[in-house]
Amino acid sequence: MRISSFQFIQRNLDNISARSSEANRQLGQMSSGKRVEYASDDPVAANGIFNYKQELTKLQQYQTNITLAENRLRREESGLTSAENITQQVKEIMLKANSGAISQQERDAYKNELQSRFDEMLDIANSKDEFGQAIFGGFQTDSDPFTRQPNGDIKYSGDSGQRQIVIGNSVKVALNHDGELVFGGVPNPRGDFTVKYNLGDESRTDQVRVEGASISDRGAFTDAHPYQIEFVERTPPELGKVSYMINKTDANGNTIPALPAALPYTAGDIMTVDGVDILIKGDAKVGDEIKLSSSVKDGTGHDELGVFDILNRAKSWLESDGHNANGQGEYGDILDELDAMGVHFTRVRADTGNRMQRLDNQAETHADMTLTLNKLRSGMEDLDYAKATGEFSQTMVALQATQTMFGKIQNMSLFNYI
Structure with missing residues (x-):
């Protein structure tokens, strides 16, 4: 098969161009890392x-x-x-x-x-x-x-x-x-109600205070507050002893008894009304009043x-x-x-x-x-620089060899031997 001079030159130029491109690519990789x-x-x-x-x-x-x-x-x-x-x-x-x-x-x-x-x-x-x-x-x-x-x-x-x-x-x-x-x-800290006191001026051994007022039975709780706790004379009278009665407010705003009758007061005992447990401590006197109220009207208490x-x-x-x-x-x-x-x-x-x-x-x-x-x-x-450097060296050697061989071969002519 005969190869024309143009084909020979073009093939070698393509080879040189490819190796040059490869060398440039490798140089770019080593530059960017x-x-x-x-x-x-x-x-x-x-x-x-x-x-x-x-x-x-x-x-x-x-x-x-x-x-x-x-x-x-x-x-x-x-x-x-x-x-x-x-x-x-x-x-x-x-x-x-x-x-x-x-x-x-x-x-x-x-x-x-x-x-x-x-x-x-x-x-x-x-x-x-x-x-x-x-x-x-x-x-x-x-x-x-x-x-x-x-x-x-x-x-x-x-x-x-x-x-x-x-x-x-x-x-x-x-x-x-x-x-x-x-x-x-x-x-x-009082539970589900806020407290307001209306106490007499009598001297007392222990300050009256509400320790807690919490809804213990949601089913029995009617939201009919405020609850008004009144301390009254015990019947029959006992020296230093009082009873308590509790009133509440109905849906029409009327004050009605929450308990059927007055009960003896003992400091620290729990009073229960409408599913609400009330704990009061201290020295209560006849005429003392305590009001338990809540601004919440959804049955959950304050x-x-x-x-x-x-x-x-x-x-x-x-x-x-x-x-x-x-x-x-x-x-x-x-x-x-x-x-x-x-x-x-x-x-x-x-x-x-x-x-x-x-x-x-x-x-x-x-x-x-x-x-x-x-x-x-x-x-x-x-980039692996050690490997890339070796590959670049091989590419440059191949490029230089290709260029040298092409330069020598393209100068060969029969006219040189005539």
Whole structure:
């Protein structure tokens, strides 16, 4: 078979061009450090590398979400810690103010100090995150969730929504506790009712106080409160002994007996009426009255209190003469409510800490997975420099040999031998 000069030259030029392209490709790999730069370099490996990179991108987004969640939860934790401190400060104010020896000027100073703590608590309730969104507003984050009413009460205008963020495959964490829970969910230390005392001024060996009033039988509970407990003279009379009778309010607003007759009162014994167990301790006198009420009308009882309601009650006590039987009964309730408030803030803060611990655990998991995926990706994508250098040397030797041989052969001609 005869080969024309053109075919011979073209074939050798194609050979040189191919080896030059291979050398350039190898130089590009050594420059970038990547064995697979294009899918054509290794289609199977390129597909695996693409999947690894997708997973790494997802992990990076999870880590960004974790950082965002940590920032928000740390702000919430800081606010809850401050709320705990304020609660303790209010209790200290109340303890110092419960002295008959203090002057009106000192009482006013305590009242002003408590008002400052009240305002600080309101600022915490309306605190914002780094994006200016209300931390305790639920899903309503664009405005202050707590507003002061003309009568001094605090109204919550947020909702019970809980914002969540994805931090892993099928793993979410909540970014907030809503204000209804944090500032309106203090467990009522009395159980399911709030207490109001109307006691006589007689001296007594032990202050009368309601230790508990809880609904024990939901089926028997009629929601016909308030319950008015009245202490009357025992029949037949006994020195130092009294009886009690309980009235309630029917659906028409009429006061009716809740018990058929007066019963002997013994401090520490449980009184039961309409499925409600009432525990009263202390030295009761004839004429003493205790009112148990609830603002809840759904059959569940008033088993939770609002933070600002407790603070307002403490402020009202400071504004009145609390050094009498009525005041001391209410004073004991206020201290118990402040204790419950502090425990409540601690419990919510602990839940925030649990969420932050979950973030830390998830971040460690992502870090380990990122390291593993990068190692696998590197094994498929990165260049083995020792092997690549050897292959490049072989390519250059072959290229040079091809070029030299082509140069010598193309100069050969019969005219050189004539």
